[in-house]
Amino acid sequence: MIEVASSISSSVIHDPFVLVGGIVHDPRNGIDGSPSDIWVESGRIVSTPKDTTRFRCIDTSGLIVMPGGVDLHSHIAGPKVNIGRHMSPQLSSHRRSDKQPSAVPTIHATGSLYASLGYTTVFDAAITTSAAPLAAIELRDLPILDKGFYLLAADNAELLSTLDAGDPHHIQRHITSIVRAGTGWGVKVANPGGGAFWKNSRGDHHDLDTQLPGRNLTSRKLLERLATGVQAAKLPHPLHIHTSHLGLPGNWQTLHETMKTLDGLPAHLAHVQFHSYTGGNLDSGTFGSGVTQLVNQFQQNKTLTIDVGQILFGETVAMTGDPEAAEHLANTTGAPWSSHDLWLEGGCGVLPIQYKEKNLIHSWQWAIGLEWFLSVDDPWRVVLSTDHPNGAHFTAYPVLMQLLGDEAFRREAFSRIHPIVQKRSPLASLSREYSIQELCIITRAAPAKIAGLPQKGHLGVGADADITVYRPNQQLANMFALPAAVYKAGKLVNENGHCRSEATGHHLTAF
Amino acid sequence: MRALTPIPDDSALHGGEPRQTTCGGCELLCEDLTVQSIKTGTGCTVADSWFASGASPSETTIDGKRASLHEAINIAAKRLLSSHQPLLTGLTSTTLDAIQTACRIADYIDAAVDANAHDNSCLTAPTTVRVGKVSADFEELRDRADLAIFWGVDPFIKSTRFIERFLQPMLQDGSRRIISVGITPTLPPSLHNLHFPVPEDQLVSLARLVDAQLTHKNAGNSSCDLHNIANQLKKLIGAARCVGFVSTPTTETTGLVNWSLSQLIRSLAHQKPCFEIPLKQMVSLEGGNLAGASAVCTWRFGSSGAIPLASSSGSMFLPAEADAQRLIKRNEVDCIFIVGRIPPQIKELVNRSSDPKTIIHITDESNQTMLENSVQLCCASLSDSTKGSMLRSDGRLISLRPFMPADAPSIQDILNQLLHRVVADGRNEGST
Numbered sequence: 001m002i003e004v005a006s007s008i009s010s011s012v013i014h015d016p017f018v019l020v021g022g023i024v025h026d027p028r029n030g031i032d033g034s035p036s037d038i039w040v041e042s043g044r045i046v047s048t049p050k051d052t053t054r055f056r057c058i059d060t061s062g063l064i065v066m067p068g069g070v071d072l073h074s075h076i077a078g079p080k081v082n083i084g085r086h087m088s089p090q091l092s093s094h095r096r097s098d099k100q101p102s103a104v105p106t107i108h109a110t111g112s113l114y115a116s117l118g119y120t121t122v123f124d125a126a127i128t129t130s131a132a133p134l135a136a137i138e139l140r141d142l143p144i145l146d147k148g149f150y151l152l153a154a155d156n157a158e159l160l161s162t163l164d165a166g167d168p169h170h171i172q173r174h175i176t177s178i179v180r181a182g183t184g185w186g187v188k189v190a191n192p193g194g195g196a197f198w199k200n201s202r203g204d205h206h207d208l209d210t211q212l213p214g215r216n217l218t219s220r221k222l223l224e225r226l227a228t229g230v231q232a233a234k235l236p237h238p239l240h241i242h243t244s245h246l247g248l249p250g251n252w253q254t255l256h257e258t259m260k261t262l263d264g265l266p267a268h269l270a271h272v273q274f275h276s277y278t279g280g281n282l283d284s285g286t287f288g289s290g291v292t293q294l295v296n297q298f299q300q301n302k303t304l305t306i307d308v309g310q311i312l313f314g315e316t317v318a319m320t321g322d323p324e325a326a327e328h329l330a331n332t333t334g335a336p337w338s339s340h341d342l343w344l345e346g347g348c349g350v351l352p353i354q355y356k357e358k359n360l361i362h363s364w365q366w367a368i369g370l371e372w373f374l375s376v377d378d379p380w381r382v383v384l385s386t387d388h389p390n391g392a393h394f395t396a397y398p399v400l401m402q403l404l405g406d407e408a409f410r411r412e413a414f415s416r417i418h419p420i421v422q423k424r425s426p427l428a429s430l431s432r433e434y435s436i437q438e439l440c441i442i443t444r445a446a447p448a449k450i451a452g453l454p455q456k457g458h459l460g461v462g463a464d465a466d467i468t469v470y471r472p473n474q475q476l477a478n479m480f481a482l483p484a485a486v487y488k489a490g491k492l493v494n495e496n497g498h499c500r501s502e503a504t505g506h507h508l509t510a511f
Numbered sequence: 512m513r514a515l516t517p518i519p520d521d522s523a524l525h526g527g528e529p530r531q532t533t534c535g536g537c538e539l540l541c542e543d544l545t546v547q548s549i550k551t552g553t554g555c556t557v558a559d560s561w562f563a564s565g566a567s568p569s570e571t572t573i574d575g576k577r578a579s580l581h582e583a584i585n586i587a588a589k590r591l592l593s594s595h596q597p598l599l600t601g602l603t604s605t606t607l608d609a610i611q612t613a614c615r616i617a618d619y620i621d622a623a624v625d626a627n628a629h630d631n632s633c634l635t636a637p638t639t640v641r642v643g644k645v646s647a648d649f650e651e652l653r654d655r656a657d658l659a660i661f662w663g664v665d666p667f668i669k670s671t672r673f674i675e676r677f678l679q680p681m682l683q684d685g686s687r688r689i690i691s692v693g694i695t696p697t698l699p700p701s702l703h704n705l706h707f708p709v710p711e712d713q714l715v716s717l718a719r720l721v722d723a724q725l726t727h728k729n730a731g732n733s734s735c736d737l738h739n740i741a742n743q744l745k746k747l748i749g750a751a752r753c754v755g756f757v758s759t760p761t762t763e764t765t766g767l768v769n770w771s772l773s774q775l776i777r778s779l780a781h782q783k784p785c786f787e788i789p790l791k792q793m794v795s796l797e798g799g800n801l802a803g804a805s806a807v808c809t810w811r812f813g814s815s816g817a818i819p820l821a822s823s824s825g826s827m828f829l830p831a832e833a834d835a836q837r838l839i840k841r842n843e844v845d846c847i848f849i850v851g852r853i854p855p856q857i858k859e860l861v862n863r864s865s866d867p868k869t870i871i872h873i874t875d876e877s878n879q880t881m882l883e884n885s886v887q888l889c890c891a892s893l894s895d896s897t898k899g900s901m902l903r904s905d906g907r908l909i910s911l912r913p914f915m916p917a918d919a920p921s922i923q924d925i926l927n928q929l930l931h932r933v934v935a936d937g938r939n940e941g942s943t
Contacts, residue, residue: 077810079806079906081810082806082809082810083644085809085810085813086636086639086640086809086815087639087640087643088640089636089640089828092813092825093824093825094825094827102813102825105813105824105825106810106811106812106813106823106824106825107810107811108811108823108824109823109824109825112824130907130908131906131908133900133908134607134806134902134908137607137608137611138806138810140611141611141810141811198784199655199784200784201783201784202780202781202782202783202784327780327781330643330781331781335643336639336640336641336642336643337642337643337645337777338639338643338644338645338646339643339644339645339646339780339786340644340645340646340647340648340786340906341646341647341648341651341784341786342647342648342651343647343648343649343650343651343654343907344650347647350643351643
């Protein structure tokens with residue numbers, strides 16, 4: 001056990017200041033655990049000043065210093081999140097005996113809890129264009145963090161018509177106007193074309209080459225044209241894709257086809273864990289992991305990035321802009337199900353879910369997510385996510401980080417899951433451990449880079465002074481759950497789990 | 512009464528088209544009304560009342576005596592801070608921004624919060640938790656449903672523009688059929704409009720019967736008449752491409768009508784496009800932004816109303832326990848902070864109360880709270896001079912389109928000033 005270093009001052013500290021002697025992890029600038037000083041002034045990181053007397057010295061020797069965390073894919077605002085808050089009152093904080101946070105926290109608690117983990121930037125991954133103004137109003141109430149959202153633009157009937165017509169110039173202009181008007185950061189597509197199938201009929205689980213009802217467009221063409229349009233519109237973040245057949249057995253083939261469709265085009269594939277299953281009607285094998293084939297394809301398509309959407313065992317609320325997927329899950333589980341169809345757009349589906357260690361499917365999902373993390377060579381193309389709250393609450397990130405960085409801890413957890421999965425999952429043979437530097441990459445540097453935030457995810461001169469200071473601890477879950485200090489734009493916002501300031505973050509918009 | 516003189520640069524004619532505006536009177540938030548129709552009558556009693564209210568400007572007063580806004584805000588802040596059991600209510604006639612600011616104040620002073628959504632929540636919340644809710648925007652009913660079923664709908668729906676706006680426009684193939692299930696027909700019966708007379712106490716049985724038939728389950732015992740109706744409904748539903756159910760709160764108090772209908776819709780929605788349009792509070796002269804108040808309270812406090820203690824990290828939801836009316840009746844509030852028009856039931860309770868309470872009221876209506884121990888802050892008309900947005904009950908954001916110049920500070924301005932004052936005074940109190 002590494003000895004815990006002394007705590008830093010408990011007073012609220014504004015810049016200018018300097019963090020002295022910390023063990024700095026700044027992957028983007030090639031710093032991997034070297035002692036270094038970080039100078040902060042006017043909310044940004046600055047070079048060593050000539051006059052250092054103005055700067056308050058904060059001794060961080062023995063402590064780990066990282067950029068603030070960036071969550072690239074979460075669900076924190078908008079109508080579906082509010083539905084989620086209503087759906088499972090038994091999962092609210094004051095109904096839980098174990099002091100867990102609400103499965104779907106209030107907007108204020110969301111900001112405070114993220115900051116308490118060392119996260120300083122978050123994106124909501126699915127806001128319809130019609131709900132964007134409301135989501136923007138809600139996000140004004142989110143304290144501390146910088147925040148943005150991706151617009152479900154391909155659910156918009158007008159853009160679908162433009163995509164159907166296929167004029168690249170027109171598509172680019174239309175995307176630009178939608179993102180500008182909706183104050184979005186990027187464009188997300190959830191189950192490409194799925195809304196059209198959903199509203200036309202039920203149970204029509206199309207493949208990527210089926211024409212959308214009433215259109216000449218297929219899901220594959222939609223993906224190609226939308227990804228090209230987003231690139232042409234020069235949005236900071238490439239097309240964010242939740243592909244079709246989420247959660248269905250055999251859906252690895254759909255994700256595989258999606259990757260092939262995007263050959264050479266920049267795109268981000270969301271919560272790939274939910275799209276990596278063998279078995280079922282779409283596959284002659286049994287339910288299991290399709291990760292090996294998918295990772296092979298992913299390693300070849302260098303323009304693609306992923307977040308994993310890891311599940312962790314426990315109760316949560318699933319929410320998605322893919323109503324077809326929610327209906328399927330509700331029909332399978334019989335759980336309470338909320339669905340809302342939006343005029344000229346898609347809709348949403350919300351339902352409570354409990355992931356159980358001894359459940360065969362849930363065990364597979366858990367193992368498949370970890371298999372993804374441990375199989376991809378390049379951490380710069382992988383982002384840590386649980387698709388909060390779908391796979392697990394974001395406050396479980398520290399546990400996930402220990403699962404990745406501590407093989408013994410992972411093996412012990414593996415020994416508790418369903419025996420068939422223990423027997424068949426490739427995870428059994430994976431011994432890789434993420435280093436602190438790699439954990440820093442998948443929670444900070446990579447998501448910032450993939451999101452298109454050059455001023456975040458690193459500690460170089462000019463970066464936003466979003467900084468987290470951790471006490472080294474071999475129990476990584478403990479270390480990442482309780483930072484010694486978190487700074488947002490140069491202001492101390494959390495210290496030893498206590499909120500010190502509720503500065504309002506910025507709404508990040510592409511235009 | 513003010514004369515209706517539109518804002519000069521937003522004249523009645525707008526590019527040759529009649530200038531449109533929005534009615535905030537009920538949950539439909541009709542945005543297709545014209546300034547001209549407001550003068551001559553909209554054909555909707557709710558809209559006419561909405562625009563008539565607030566046309567007589569109120570006065571800023573302290574304990575019934577005229578005062579400056581600055582002075583009134585200072586006194587209001589002091590009284591809010593010194594109260595031990597404050598309650599925030601009203602809210603439904605105001606914009607989302609105003610509700611958001613009011614909730615910040617509530618959070619700061621540890622108030623109870625209720626926008627009078629409790630009656631509805633009592634009935635619908637358990638259903639949402641146990642069954643869920645399959646719903647859609649109003650326009651989805653208009654544009655997709657070839658079968659619309661009014662399920663025990665109160666006839667008051669006919670006094671609004673719901674049918675005119677969302678059912679009379681025909682589908683492209685003109686194929687829509689409309690069915691009323693309940694005591695009275697919603698529309699006159701015709702080839703396309705059917706009426707199945709079913710007393711309210713049999714709606715639960717009928718819903719379960721249809722559900723059982725659709726899902727091939729045992730239906731249990733019921734009358735021959737009800738079986739016949741269920742059979743006919745099953746056939747009509749089976750022939751439809753997309754089914755929209757329209758429901759309103761009923762007089763039964765157990766919530767079973769709501770529950771059984773939600774269960775039926777859910778079963779059907781697994782098979783074919785189907786959804787419910789739950790109308791909540793059509794006639795509510797205190798404003799149509801109930802959904803907005805519920806949304807803001809939910810994201811800020813985790814509950815849509817009946818909140819005993821506002822806390823941004825999550826509040827308890829106690830319908831039938833901590834709602835505004837019960838708190839006032841039980842004398843468990845000493846200060847009532849009313850934002851926007853006062854709900855009639857609250858006004859009545861306040862007037863009847865033997866225990867004097869401090870009232871802080873931001874309103875556009877005249878002579879509302881000319882009482883001892885009250886501060887009334889006069890704001891610009893909420894009907895025709897207020898910018899911002901409200902949330903329709905189906906969750907669609909609707910922009911208000913003011914057409915009259917404001918003759919007083921907006922409700923948002925007053926709330927911002929009040930929040931600033933409350934925070935500043937609160938800090939001073941803390942430091943001393």
